[in-house]
Amino acid sequence: DSGVTQTPKHLITATGQRVTLRCSPRSGDLSVYWYQQSLDQGLQFLIQYYNGEERAKGNILERFSAQQFPDLHSELNLSSLELGDSALYFCASSLMGQGYNEQFFGPGTRLTVL
């Protein structure tokens, strides 16, 4: 157990819908990262927050957005869902926001868009 929690574990929804994925970082970690992993694909970086502020952005679609709240938990919002959005979404946290800090991954949320 990494100490990072994600809810829900599984999510099944229809095209065009909107969903929210939730992540709670390890106690004391200030930075949260979101990754998308499609079937047999690598880890695609989406976005990073550090202490409530957006720090870095990857290949995140405009239909996706995220935020980090004062209690440091983060939410990833996916809207106008398409079949291709079906994937495993991981949240990771680290103590600070630098790339040379170890990232601890949560168990992931498996999103299925039908």
Place this chain on the structure above:
Amino acid sequence: GENVEQHPSTLSVQEGDSAVIKCTYSDSASNYFPWYKQELGKRPQLIIDIRSNVGEKKDQRIAVTLNKTAKHFSLHITETQPEDSAVYFCAEPGRGFQKLVFGTGTRLLVSP
């Protein structure tokens, strides 16, 4: 640009053999190189990392070597066991060192 090339994409070995996975990075300023292991259906977990001030780091059966001149780093697993079967990802800090850029992954299969 931010790019980490990882080879091979798949690797099959017999139990007891050694396995080597290689990654090449593009940013000569990169200073941190972790390796993550992801078992089927599980989260990625850090197994070893190396910083740019050393050339090699070892932890029991796994080791990582770094060649800064050639801009590549490798994961070495000796005396492989079936439980080593997983997907292994290398990574390096992205531009500005705010995140990790992951390689495409290597699926290692260790046969008994």
